[in-house]
Amino acid sequence: MSSGPYAALDPCVHCGFCLPACPTYLVTADEGHSPRGRIVLMRALERGEMSGHDAALVEYLDACLGCRGCEPVCPSGVGYGRGLEAAREQLLSQRGLSPLARSVLGVFRYRALWRSVFALARGLRATRLPSLLSGPGRMRFGMGMLAASAEMRERVEWSARQRGSGTAGHELGSRDDLAADQTRRPAAPPTVALFRGCVMDLLFSHVHAATRRTLEVNGYRVLDLPDQMCCGALHEHAGDRESARALASANVEALAGRADFVVVNSAGCGALLKDYGHLVGTPESSTLAASVRDVSELLAEKGPRPGAPLDIDVAYDAPCHLQHAQRVHEAPLAMLRAIPALRLQLLPGSDRCCGSAGIYSVLRPRMARKVLESKIADVEAASPRPDLVVTGNPGCIMQIGAGLRAAKLPVRVAHPVELLDLSYQNAGFYEVKGE
Amino acid sequence: MNSSLLAALSRIVGRQWVRHRRAELVTYAMDGLPTHESLPGVVVIPGSPEQVREIIRLLHVVRVPFVARGAGTGLSGGALADPDAVLIALTRLNRILRVDPLQRRAVVQPGVVNARLSEAVLPFGLHYVPDPSSQAACTVGGNVAENAGGPHCLKYGVTTNHIVALEVALPDGSSIRLGSLHGEPWGPDLVGLFVGSEGMFGIATEITVRLERIPQSVRTMLADFSTVRAASEAVSSIIAAGIVPAALEMMDRACVAAVEASIYAAGYPTDAAAVLLVELDGQSDAVEAETALVRDILTERGARAVRTASTPADRARLWQGRKKAFGAMGRIAPDLAVQDAVVPRSALPAIMDQIDGIRLEYGLTISNVFHAGDGNLHPNISFDRRDSAVIARVRSACRDIMAACVAVGGSITGEHGVGNDKLDYMPWIFDAETLGAMRAVRRAFDPTELANPGKVVPVHACREWTAVKSTRTPTLRSGHS
Ligand SMILES: Cc1cc2nc3c(=O)[nH]c(=O)nc-3n(C[C@H](O)[C@H](O)[C@H](O)COP(=O)(O)OP(=O)(O)OC[C@H]3O[C@@H](n4cnc5c(N)ncnc54)[C@H](O)[C@@H]3O)c2cc1C
Ligand code: SF4
Ligand code: SF4
Numbered sequence: 001m002s003s004g005p006y007a008a009l010d011p012c013v014h015c016g017f018c019l020p021a022c023p024t025y026l027v028t029a030d031e032g033h034s035p036r037g038r039i040v041l042m043r044a045l046e047r048g049e050m051s052g053h054d055a056a057l058v059e060y061l062d063a064c065l066g067c068r069g070c071e072p073v074c075p076s077g078v079g080y081g082r083g084l085e086a087a088r089e090q091l092l093s094q095r096g097l098s099p100l101a102r103s104v105l106g107v108f109r110y111r112a113l114w115r116s117v118f119a120l121a122r123g124l125r126a127t128r129l130p131s132l133l134s135g136p137g138r139m140r141f142g143m144g145m146l147a148a149s150a151e152m153r154e155r156v157e158w159s160a161r162q163r164g165s166g167t168a169g170h171e172l173g174s175r176d177d178l179a180a181d182q183t184r185r186p187a188a189p190p191t192v193a194l195f196r197g198c199v200m201d202l203l204f205s206h207v208h209a210a211t212r213r214t215l216e217v218n219g220y221r222v223l224d225l226p227d228q229m230c231c232g233a234l235h236e237h238a239g240d241r242e243s244a245r246a247l248a249s250a251n252v253e254a255l256a257g258r259a260d261f262v263v264v265n266s267a268g269c270g271a272l273l274k275d276y277g278h279l280v281g282t283p284e285s286s287t288l289a290a291s292v293r294d295v296s297e298l299l300a301e302k303g304p305r306p307g308a309p310l311d312i313d314v315a316y317d318a319p320c321h322l323q324h325a326q327r328v329h330e331a332p333l334a335m336l337r338a339i340p341a342l343r344l345q346l347l348p349g350s351d352r353c354c355g356s357a358g359i360y361s362v363l364r365p366r367m368a369r370k371v372l373e374s375k376i377a378d379v380e381a382a383s384p385r386p387d388l389v390v391t392g393n394p395g396c397i398m399q400i401g402a403g404l405r406a407a408k409l410p411v412r413v414a415h416p417v418e419l420l421d422l423s424y425q426n427a428g429f430y431e432v433k434g435e
Numbered sequence: 436m437n438s439s440l441l442a443a444l445s446r447i448v449g450r451q452w453v454r455h456r457r458a459e460l461v462t463y464a465m466d467g468l469p470t471h472e473s474l475p476g477v478v479v480i481p482g483s484p485e486q487v488r489e490i491i492r493l494l495h496v497v498r499v500p501f502v503a504r505g506a507g508t509g510l511s512g513g514a515l516a517d518p519d520a521v522l523i524a525l526t527r528l529n530r531i532l533r534v535d536p537l538q539r540r541a542v543v544q545p546g547v548v549n550a551r552l553s554e555a556v557l558p559f560g561l562h563y564v565p566d567p568s569s570q571a572a573c574t575v576g577g578n579v580a581e582n583a584g585g586p587h588c589l590k591y592g593v594t595t596n597h598i599v600a601l602e603v604a605l606p607d608g609s610s611i612r613l614g615s616l617h618g619e620p621w622g623p624d625l626v627g628l629f630v631g632s633e634g635m636f637g638i639a640t641e642i643t644v645r646l647e648r649i650p651q652s653v654r655t656m657l658a659d660f661s662t663v664r665a666a667s668e669a670v671s672s673i674i675a676a677g678i679v680p681a682a683l684e685m686m687d688r689a690c691v692a693a694v695e696a697s698i699y700a701a702g703y704p705t706d707a708a709a710v711l712l713v714e715l716d717g718q719s720d721a722v723e724a725e726t727a728l729v730r731d732i733l734t735e736r737g738a739r740a741v742r743t744a745s746t747p748a749d750r751a752r753l754w755q756g757r758k759k760a761f762g763a764m765g766r767i768a769p770d771l772a773v774q775d776a777v778v779p780r781s782a783l784p785a786i787m788d789q790i791d792g793i794r795l796e797y798g799l800t801i802s803n804v805f806h807a808g809d810g811n812l813h814p815n816i817s818f819d820r821r822d823s824a825v826i827a828r829v830r831s832a833c834r835d836i837m838a839a840c841v842a843v844g845g846s847i848t849g850e851h852g853v854g855n856d857k858l859d860y861m862p863w864i865f866d867a868e869t870l871g872a873m874r875a876v877r878r879a880f881d882p883t884e885l886a887n888p889g890k891v892v893p894v895h896a897c898r899e900w901t902a903v904k905s906t907r908t909p910t911l912r913s914g915h916s
Contacts, residue, residue: 014469016508029526037462056458075762
């Protein structure tokens with residue numbers, strides 16, 4: 001029993017209820033790849049009975065996706081995520097990062113670096129080569145991931161047939177294109193600062209644009225604040241708390257006290273931003289953390305306003321960092337249900353991790369692919385087969401998207417807010433008044 | 436474990452399915468009862484029944500003992516292996532091989548998770564009845580080995596009533612088939628003998644189960660009482676009236692309080708001394724009639740209120756609290772000593788009073804949750820082992836409770852098995868000759884005693900045991916059911 005950083009593991013009574021919820025256990029059938037087995041190892045690490053240099057221990061703990069699928073099923077309320085955080089920090093201090101992890105994380109510490117990396121990636125994506133080259137092999141899977149990050153409307157043929165007449169015209173996506181219906185706004189609309197992030201800002205700028213537009217339609221005023229950094233989640237998950245804290249502090253500085261809410265459209269970033277109080281430990285960080293919302297939460301709060309019908313089959317896939325870490329279940333569904341005619345499905349395993357898990361899919365591609373396989377199989381077996389899988393996290397969009405491409409399934413992936421945005425566009429909500 | 440054995444095992448299953456490094460073994464050192472711990476010599480995770488047989492053949496030749504393991508949710512330390520033994524984890528054998536909806540049979544590998552099986556046959560309007568509270572995690576192979584029960588076993592019978600055939604790898608690596616699609620074709624019920632054998636007779640490599648049609652109509656009732664005795668008497672009255680509910684479960688105040696404080700809060704009245712969950716199922720009109728009758732009996736016996744749930748969602752909520760009760764208790768205190776005993780149903784009210792007396796005598800928190808319909812008790816003591824003074828009291832209370840149950844003609848386990856945890860209680864209820872006979876049966880299957888050695892039947896089953904029984908103290912069990 002402990003009161004230190006591992007205290008959250010104390011209630012574990014070794015009952016095994018978490019086993020069937022763990023994606024890595026499901027693909028390996030090995031206790032060491034289960035939450036219960038990892039808790040035993042973390043406790044041994046805590047008590048000093050095992051060292052951070054023990055190769056087998058490190059393998060098992062590294063192979064954890066950090067998806068926290070084990071938390072909601074645990075009747076004893078074990079805080080697995082907190083325990084893992086402590087273990088990874090301890091491991092890092094004892095053995096350091098792998099060279100690959102170090103270089104990947106290094107990129108995300110500096111804005112100039114990640115901006116140039118993603119700008120290159122965006123340039124490559126624009127050539128349409130990734131889409132052509134996507135496939136099952138490791139390299140082609142990477143291409144598939146990049147292709148999957150593109151805007152939904154560029155990838156989905158049916159989007160044309162969904163479009164109402166006469167609304168297709170004007171240029172969308174630029175920052176000042178916020179001509180939402182002014183008359184719907186209350187006197188003093190709540191202000192929302194958009195968290196830009198790293199990968200979202202460059203590869204998913206279309207999701208940012210959709211976020212802005214849909215929020216404006218629902219009566220929020222969206223602010224764009226400068227000097228933001230990567231959220232630090234990748235560093236935090238790797239146990240590099242120092243970098244995570246530095247990035248978080250910079251974000252607290254950039255965002256604190258500037259708006260009623262901070263809106264995030266990447267579940268992984270949102271989960272960490274909501275935890276900034278714990279990570280940074282200052283009053284401002286706690287206040288800021290309390291104002292963080294996933295985009296679906298803000299929209300669901302307002303209904304959201306229904307748009308034009310979209311006659312499609314859509315499967316919702318819950319990002320782990322939204323449903324388990326942030327405990328947001330209903331909001332994304334409420335948001336999708338506001339789209340008339342849309343047929344929403346929850347496939348079996350829609351609450352199971354896709355294997356993306358931050359940079360996990362880069363560091364441990366074999367396990368990540370195995371975890372992904374069962375999700376792809378579920379999509380393939382679905383009847384009716386969905387036109388689209390929607391999920392609110394960039395890593396999941398790319399991972400599932402690449403998986404579907406590798407399996408040659410004609411199903412694409414998008415962020416749920418992209419769908420609401422399309423529905424609003426078809427409804428004519430974005431037409432500039434008097435036009 | 437010596438390296439030549441590791442090499443031989445690796446040749447059978449492939450290197451990545453042999454676990455021998457310390458960190459790997461540590462994760463297999465416990466089952467659902469974390470007070471017992473033992474590092475196995477090596478863990479192998481075979482990928483096919485043939486590999487299971489090959490492993491056992493190899494071990495038979497070199498005379499190395501082995502222990503089977505399913506999901507490791509057992510509550511008697513049954514799936515623990517000593518450093519000189521090989522632990523054979525059956526979790527990769529998780530395929531449902533065939534479902535025959537017409538004959539209502541399914542053929543499964545032993546590592547199939549209980550709840551997955553029911554999910555898989557649901558589209559045919561069928562289910563696999565035995566539903567231990569651990570069903571989301573435990574395996575059908577583990578259920579067979581422990582003859583697992585569950586709330587719905589009152590009406591439909593425990594695991595043994597739902598297994599019609601088995602393929603078994605015997606402790607010498609040979610393979611036999613017991614039973615048939617339609618039950619035992621002739622002679623002694625060998626399937627019945629194997630079910631509940633706790634891994635002593637070999638490893639079940641293929642299991643043919645009986646499936647049942649999902650009942651047309653189901654009603655779940657929740658009744659609350661101001662005394663435990665009144666609730667216990669209501670249980671007896673229902674059975675005496677000739678009604679066989681699908682399930683009849685009781686929880687006392689301490690248990691209700693724990694559940695209601697957890698995420699599985701089911702809306703049980705927290706001021707009641709005891710609540711009863713009664714489930715009736717069958718044809719709609721019969722269920723209606725029985726529901727009315729049971730409601731009358733409950734009211735007559737002093738129920739303060741009777742709530743009836745008929746929608747699947749309401750019923751699921753009432754059940755959720757019961758099924759997660761033990762985990763929920765984990766929130767009260769970090770340790771939980773779970774007892775598993777059976778008493779004749781008629782002795783229920785008296786035994787409940789005695790347990791309450793023991794609780795007061797030792798000043799402990801004891802909560803009771805149990806399958807009241809068949810007299811299977813789980814009195815649980817919540818405690819904190821960091822308080823060293825409390826441990827002696829917990830031990831004494833455990834012993835007294837078990838002794839009280841045995842004294843009224845009860846038994847030392849209802850469904851969790853003997854394993855290594857209850858080895859010491861065996862001489863309490865069986866004399867030396869009976870234990871000797873048990874050992875002889877074991878030897879018929881396993882002459883060299885390689886399968887799950889040292890468990891279930893005390894090895895030194897001799898006359899002196901009966902003499903020392905009064906001085907022996909039962910071991911403390913902790914964990915939950
Ligand atoms: C929270 C909780 C609630 C529970 N509720 C119930 C309940 O309501 N009713 C009940 O009866 N039990 C209950 N149990 C106990 C436990 O779940 C059952 O005993 C279950 O049958 C064990 O299955 P397992 O797969 O986990 O087996 P394990 O624990 O892995 O093994 C149990 C025993 O079976 C042997 N074994 C496993 N597989 C095979 C095989 N294929 N062939 C031969 N031997 C094998 C092992 O050697 C061991 O002796 C509960 C446990 C927990 C933790
Ligand atoms: S479900 Fe919770 S208490 Fe049970 S083994 Fe998993 S973490 Fe431990
Ligand atoms: S966080 Fe995910 S991968 Fe890790 S133990 Fe929990 S369920 Fe398994």
